[in-house]
Amino acid sequence: MRIRDFIPSVLxxxxxxxxxxxxxxxxxxxHLLRRETPGRLILLDKPLFTAGALAMGVGELYGDKMKSAPDRTVFLGLLARVMSAGIAxxxxxxxxYEREGAALAVGTAVPMAYLTLSARKKAMAEIGQTKSGFIEDALIVAAGIAVVAWAIGRR
Structure with missing residues (x-):
């Protein structure tokens, strides 16, 4: 196994x-488009999980713009990142090699949460919470879709 085979997990x-x-x-x-991931992901075989993942993704985009939104580095925010990064x-x-992929993703997500928070705070000071949130959303959603599409296309 080559290290570059784990690039999608890190990303x-x-x-x-x-x-x-x-x-x-x-x-x-x-999954809704009937694309299979390289590694095993049993949870997506459950329609409720698929619908819930989509709803939570949309909900997070909305919730992030709220003034009361907590920092991504609070305990529950980091826990959500660990779980999501690990599964994905x-x-x-x-x-x-699913365990290795999970470990690499989690090992990337946690320290980078602090870096992305720092960048977001700088952007908020410059252009405000809502505008910086929409820009971050566009970049991150596009990156997420691109990484998944790339990994699936490499199969």
């Missing part, structure tokens, strides 16, 4: 650092 961890539910929503969208990192890893 989806970076996506999770900024938007915890985007990796799961991107995977759910791919495993799904995008080569078959049989």
């Amino acid at each position: 989806i961890g970076a996506v999770a650092s900024a938007r915890s539910m985007t990796p799961m929503a991107a995977l759910a969208g791919a 990192g495993a799904a995008l890893a080569p078959k049989g």
Whole structure:
């Protein structure tokens, strides 16, 4: 196994650092299009999970614009990133190497959550919470979709 085979897992961890539910929503969208991930992902076989992942992805985009939205580095925010990155990192890893993919995604998501928060705070000071949030949303959702599409296309 080559290290570059795990690039999608690392990249989806970076996506999770900024938007915890985007990796799961991107995977759910791919599942609805009947695309299979390289690694095993049993949860998406459940329609309720697929619908929930999509709903939570959309909800997070809305909630992030609220003045009361907590920082992504609070305990529950980091926990959501760990879970989402782990599941998505495993799904995008080569078959049989799901644990390694999950570990790499989580190992990327947690420290990068602090970096993306710092960047977001700087952007908020410059252009405000809502505008910076929409820009971050566009970048991260596009990145999540691109990473999932790339990983699935590499199969």
